[in-house]
Amino acid sequence: MQTKSPFIDTLFLLRKEECITIFSEIQTISENEEEEAADYFNAEFENERLEFLSDQLNCNKEAAVWAAKVLYHSAQLYLIRKDTVKNLDMLIPKYKGMMDVSSILSADLSLRFLPQIISVLQSADPEDPLIKMLENILLQFHYSGIGYNLDLEKISWEEELKDKTYRKLYLERIVEKKDYKLAEIPLINQWLFAEFGLHKQMFWKELKITNEEK
Numbered sequence: 001m002q003t004k005s006p007f008i009d010t011l012f013l014l015r016k017e018e019c020i021t022i023f024s025e026i027q028t029i030s031e032n033e034e035e036e037a038a039d040y041f042n043a044e045f046e047n048e049r050l051e052f053l054s055d056q057l058n059c060n061k062e063a064a065v066w067a068a069k070v071l072y073h074s075a076q077l078y079l080i081r082k083d084t085v086k087n088l089d090m091l092i093p094k095y096k097g098m099m100d101v102s103s104i105l106s107a108d109l110s111l112r113f114l115p116q117i118i119s120v121l122q123s124a125d126p127e128d129p130l131i132k133m134l135e136n137i138l139l140q141f142h143y144s145g146i147g148y149n150l151d152l153e154k155i156s157w158e159e160e161l162k163d164k165t166y167r168k169l170y171l172e173r174i175v176e177k178k179d180y181k182l183a184e185i186p187l188i189n190q191w192l193f194a195e196f197g198l199h200k201q202m203f204w205k206e207l208k209i210t211n212e213e214k
Helices: 006-017 031-052 061-077 085-091 101-111 114-124 129-140 164-177 186-204
Strands: none
Touching (some): 164 186
């Protein structure tokens, strides 16, 4: 894929090289760039779908492009803050599309990098209003926030993770990130130990069985 714009450059480099280029100013993202990003994420989604082997899930291009724009603007706002305070809601808009497993996984193609950007923003200025905006996005798309300290106490996990493919991916990321806060929630803990089976020592030997809540 040939990169032709700051927006596309950022997405491509971050996903392929895990690095971010900060440009001198935040430029408007054109419809052509959004379409190119949508095609790119559709291809990336298909590549990742080979790993979770589900033919029931397709890329939600709307969610993927929205998340990509949030990621791009968040990265650029780390250094470019002149005259941006009044435009934060426009640069970091709330997601208004359909909320299902496909949209969650599609948005995750970009939002999985958001915790790292938040950490950098916190180091620069813990009172930055952008931080709260990004944390609220992670609360909505908390699959992308696994490993980041989020308040998810109000979630009904049995309902949230009723889709077996999503549950499997969610549990795998908890193990990957070694997120003890999530892993010690009784129901998630039960699911994890069921997945570990006799191989618990290999996957996460430090994790203990959580007693059921009374």
